[in-house]
Amino acid sequence: MQAIIQAGNTAPQTAKELAENVLSWAKRHNLFTKVPLEDAVDGADVQFVANGDAFRAQAVEEILRKKAINLVGFSEPQKKVVIFTNGKVSKTDEKILPFHSAGFTIEYIQGGIAQVKGNPPPPETPKPFNLHQGRYTCGSSIFPAHCIGAGTFGLIVRDQHGDLFGMTNNHVAGACNNAMPGLPILAPGPLDATEDACDPFTIGRHHRLLPINDGIPENIAIGVNWDVSIFRLSDTSRVTSMQGMAFDTPAVVAAPLPGMQVEKVGRTTGRTSGLIVAQSASPVPVHYQVAEYGVRKNVYFESVYIVIGSNEQPFSKAGDSGSLVVADDGNGSKVAVGLVFAGNEQRGLSFILPLPEIMDKLSLEIVSGHHV
Incomplete structure (x- = not known):
């Protein structure tokens, strides 16, 4: 199904613009779940038109209200918007929901709630x-x-x-x-x-x-x-x-991009691989519950990328926090792109921070080839 989600008479020119329109439309129609995402979104005047079919537009709204939107992300390289929902979108729902808008693809993924938990489980590798x-x-x-x-x-x-x-x-x-x-x-x-x-x-x-x-x-x-x-x-x-015993830390730092195949080595799950599916279109609320420090709070982050683990396995679990995320540069070499900091194990999602900005803020450079 084709649909138009736009502000005024202006069609979105980028995937990020479309994602922001979806967020504003969702806020105006109370489609968010109970996570505090709504506090991070502006409720601009955005219209949803499903081929001029008002009944279909209302049905889409009802479905997304029931499923509840947790997060909206985007991928410029793939010209795609990803809507993360609390409930799973069914085959029946798919017949009504839009999958294309203004030349962009729309994808629906269950999950999107970012969490940081303490008390990590035992390592899944022989040793941590x-x-x-x-x-x-x-x-x-x-x-x-x-x-x-x-x-x-x-x-x-x-x-x-x-x-x-x-x-x-x-x-x-x-x-x-x-x-x-x-x-x-x-x-x-x-x-x-x-x-x-x-x-x-x-x-x-x-x-x-x-x-x-x-x-x-x-x-x-x-x-x-x-x-x-x-x-x-x-x-x-x-x-x-x-x-770990897998590879040396890359000598080059690069920006993460949706569509990148990535991997990491961590304390709990060891070496895992995954795919960056989206960059968040709004600040991401992350729920911290770290018993070791007596911390329980919600923290918002402006620049977050979402990773789905390969083979239906989590990219990371509790205890993997701090892991370096690396990608292939397309020429057979690895580049360092991010740092794991949160996850949603139930849905196999991990949340990473972009490494270039971190290095700039701290005026640091990456070290490779140290005692390898």
């Missing part, structure tokens, strides 16, 4: 860490020494003075904004420091973070929210830039 030539690899378990928990050591980075740091999420090593500078980061994380683990050691000490501040976009500047933390490496000879 790897040693390459006796050195601790990226993609392995880490966590502050004063808490029982575990996340992922994403990558090694270098500052303008040549000093080396480890990078992960704020909610992993930054204690959700509360880590004191110098706080020891343990490898493996205390949760994984079992009788079968290597000798735990202080891989580094907390140095700096990008915050995760709660509050709706109308009240706070959400552009500062990036959920990233770096820790100064205590002994650079004890770590390697290898991502």
Whole structure:
């Protein structure tokens, strides 16, 4: 079915414009689920026309109200808009819902609610860490020494003075904004420091973070929210830039793009692959429930990409937070594109932050070829 979703008499020229029109139309007609997405969307005057069929337009509205919209994303390379719904779209629904609009494709995916949870499950790999030539690899378990928990050591980075740091999420090593500078980061994380683990050691000490501040976009500047933390490496000879035993951290950082095939190595699920299906068209509300730090709040992020795992398997699970996301550059080489920070395990979705912006904000460069 063809449809037109536009503001005034102007047809959308980009997938992002169409996605924003869908969001505004959905807000005006109360089609969002109970997640706080509505607070991030402007309710502009957008019209929905289904081939001039008013009855069909009303039916579409009723279906999406029942299914409830969680999130809307877009892909410029594929000229596509993705509507993430709380309920599954049925075969009967598909006969009524629009799949094309103004030259763009519309896709429906169940899911879209982003969550950050503590208390990660046991690793699905033999061990939650790897040693390459006796050195601790990226993609392995880490966590502050004063808490029982575990996340992922994403990558090694270098500052303008040549000093080396480890990078992960704020909610992993930054204690959700509360880590004191110098706080020891343990490898493996205390949760994984079992009788079968290597000798735990202080891989580094907390140095700096990008915050995760709660509050709706109308009240706070959400552009500062990036959920990233770096820790100064205590002994650079004890770590390697290898991502597990799979591959070296790429030397090049590139922007993530919908349609990219990606992979990561993480503490819980190890090496997995997936597809970037969309970039969010609006700020994404992420629900944080991190018992290790007593944190429960909603945090909005402006720049988020959504990944679906391959072979109906999750791209990431709790404990994989902080994992580096890499893609093929089309010429047989890998590029680093993002950092895993949230997920929706039930629907096999992961949410990643774009790495180029992170590196720019912290004035860092990626490290490759370190003890490989």
